[in-house]
Amino acid sequence: MNIREDARRAARKVLEQGKAQGVLGLREAGDGVSPHLFEDPGDIDSLVVEPKWLLAKLATGILKDLPDDYRLAVMCRGCDERAIVELIKRNQLDGAKIHVIGLACSQEQARACLCTRPYPSEVAAGDVVEGVDPFQDERARTFLEGDQRERMIRWATELKRCVKCYGCRNSCPICVCVPCKLEDDLWVGRGEIPADLISFHLIRAFHLSDTCVACGACQDACPENIPLMLLQISMRAFLMQEYGYEAGTDRERRSPMLSDLTKEPSPGYEIPGWVDSLKDSV
């Protein structure tokens, strides 16, 4: 499989050329696969690139324990790189310490994640395939469009299985807050099983609205297979449509939610006089 060979070649080169002191990637270990920090070019023979395993959060964690001058290379899929860009923007990662080795995802992987951008900005291994439009997927559409009441029941049915394991929050590369609002009784009632449907998931979803990179870590982590990625899709589409903004694609551009209308969407934006949501079509 040439993606594996290309990835190994790229990782070895990075170490040999001294671009980074270590490569964070996946290693075949026993019957399975686990993340590993490759520091010796000789070890790279055991580096693998399957399955999808998001390393951005790990990278943030281990950099804290590594020496200050350590440069870490990370085997990144598109979403991983976007997560790293968002973390850099939000001052959780030092951009100078990260070197991205880009991996493109396959068509099957893109379809499985309903990913609109299954490739990083620079690809070292793998063939670039076109993104998938989640609105074309039959099952996804039932959660995004259609009759409102049916949609509500569908979401309620899914979310009622939530046991508040916090897996989604823990695995999300962007979620770094300590303390976290989701653990605060003020925002999310404690001791309720099933969890309060609205507060936990909607607060989490909206916190990520303009910074979610659609990596799917939340959904992959959920033991109840709740389609959490679908919560974000409409908001991401709105940001792209109104502001041309996609989280994680630009290191300099902060969320358009933080500026006034004359900066985003555009300097010449004509500010409407009086607006209310009853008059405008919702």
Added chain:
Amino acid sequence: MARCWRNRFRDAWCDMSNRVSNEIKGNTKKTGRGPKAIIFACRWCALIGADGAGKNRVQLPLNFRVIPVECAARVEPDSIIRAFSYGIDGVGVLGCHLGGCRYHNANHRALKRLDLLRKLLDTVGIGSGRLLTSFGTAHEYHQFAAILNEFFQGLREFPPIDEWARAQMTDAGKG
């Protein structure tokens, strides 16, 4: 977790809030009261409209409560979501018109953010119509009254929000 200034409040209110939120949900089922709404009113414009409505004895729907804020931009989306989770059917955020924010276009951020929140509310089926935003159209008392009445009219079309809670409890609608 050292958040002493926040935990200071835990004592009397903590259990009360949980009990109260269940009561709100319960009450709607029992009494069949009309929709309930929370209105975040900016001190510099919408609150003046609300005040004017009172001064002019305009009769308004009973079930709304006003929370005054210094600027509409203060309103956290999390508070809006929390209100829905407490069983409150509608939330309004009323601020100054977009060229006239006393805090230098802070209300622009509020508008953008709330438009985005509406997308999420729509996705999960709560309905974007439950979130009312009005920037500049609630400064006069008759405007405030008109907006409130129209909002409530819309809310009455929606099922009460604790249908979510009921959908949660029963096995209705196996998606």
Added chain:
Amino acid sequence: MDSKKTVICVLCRCYGEISDVIDLDSLKNMLTDHPLVSSAEIRDCLCLEANLEGLSETIRQSGTGKVLIAACSPLARGDPILRGLEQRGIHPADLELVEIREGCVWIHKDNPQGATGKAWDLINMGLASLIRKERSEDTTTLVRHEVVIVGAGPAGLAAAASLGQLGVKVHLVERGKRPGGMLNLISKVAPDETGPQEKLAPYLKAVDENTNITYYASTHIASVEGTVGDFAISLQAGETGHTIHAGAVIVATGAQALLPQGLYRYKELKGVLSAIELERHLKAGPVQARRIVFIQCVAARDQARPYCSAICCPVSLKNAMALRKEHPEAEVSILHRDIICPGSTLEHYYRRAMAKGVKFIRFEEQNPPVIEGEDQVSTVRVYDTATGIMRELDTDMVVLSTPLAAHKDAHGLVRMLALTQDHLGFFEVQPLMHPVETTVPGIFICGSARWPVLADRAITQGEAAAMKAFCLVSGQEIAALGLSQFKGEKFAIARVDQEACTGCGNCVHICPYDACTLGLVDGASKSTVDPMRCTGCGTCVAVCPNGSIQLPEQDAVVIGEMLAQSFS
């Protein structure tokens, strides 16, 4: 006594207005059982002085902390009640007013039972706010009785003269060799047609003679540190540099004339010049041309620059009349899209120009005049919207009136002062009746740096900025909470729980006043709030991912609990 029961509740009957609809007795009884309330009583007409006195006495004697008053709206008598109690020594953070008159009784008159229930909810919400709110900590800073004025054009000179007269120490900094700004480039000042030196003479005299004013020529600003009350500004003049301190800064850096690059065959044909170049010719001596065409709104009032530059019409009128005066046989036409001459002085100026034989032809944006010629300009063709005729004007000089544009980066000042600019580059001022104040406390702005203006208006604005600066620096010290532009104090000053702060920078980017900055605390990025800049709007609170930044007067817990208590 239960330590939680700290609140005294006072319900006002309001002469029957409230008590006729709401069952105050039942409210009082329920309140007495409330876990947070130490006592509840019904009184009448709290707003009367005698009653306020009695109430404050009761509060003082009870020894508990807080008071909740359920009465009329703050906009009616509620605010005077609160002020009256505060004057009698009760801390504002210990007071809460719940409006049950305008907010409940008067809008639900037909439903006494419902209104009573709603009043109970409103009082509970008020209790939630009261037992938790705090007054933001105030910081004070000493104010230097000195002002730095950047730019010695008409605005800057007028400001300096005014301040010097008021006894304030003034540092007038000019990057050019001589003062006067754009007035040095023009022949006469419109509309009064005085010479530039004559116009500026009184101000130059004041600057010269007043020992309070120090004038720095050929000096530019290298850096600005500090905050309102004590700005440390380092000046650079050639090789030498030194630092001055000031309580306030007035920015009067002016603007520049845009050159009509690529328009109307500018630089292609001889005889096509920009308005500022015509000024130079007029200063040098009589002009040769006898058939002159002015074109207004060049690169102005279009998509890219959707503004009127205010000065171009009076200036063209001035020059047109000057040309006609020199050579009465000269044919002078002004091609315009509108002649903007507001006010009676400018209107008379316009009519005078018409009377002096200047011709006016109106064209439309979609159909601009066409310049013809080979090597030298020969003809201008223009569609006259008044007559519907395509005119052909023989010409030997075309003058293009271009707008004033902001200095790009204002010579580095934008970076140094963190002022906000609009998308055209002009500095932004506070909205709503603060025409010379920027979003940064202590920094004022006047003249064309703010918006293109004629010299008269620049002078007026300079004097206005001087007054505003004087108000700021005339005291001994200023307090952060008191820096509110309207009467009264700021609502709050944001406060960061640095332990919880993740350093994401949302607050830094969203603050309309750039009051938050990120700094390293023990190696981690943390946000700090500048209390002078913060206005207490709460925009930052709404975007903080874990609620580390809050307004002490109304934090997230207050709102959350108000929601929980809202419907019982």
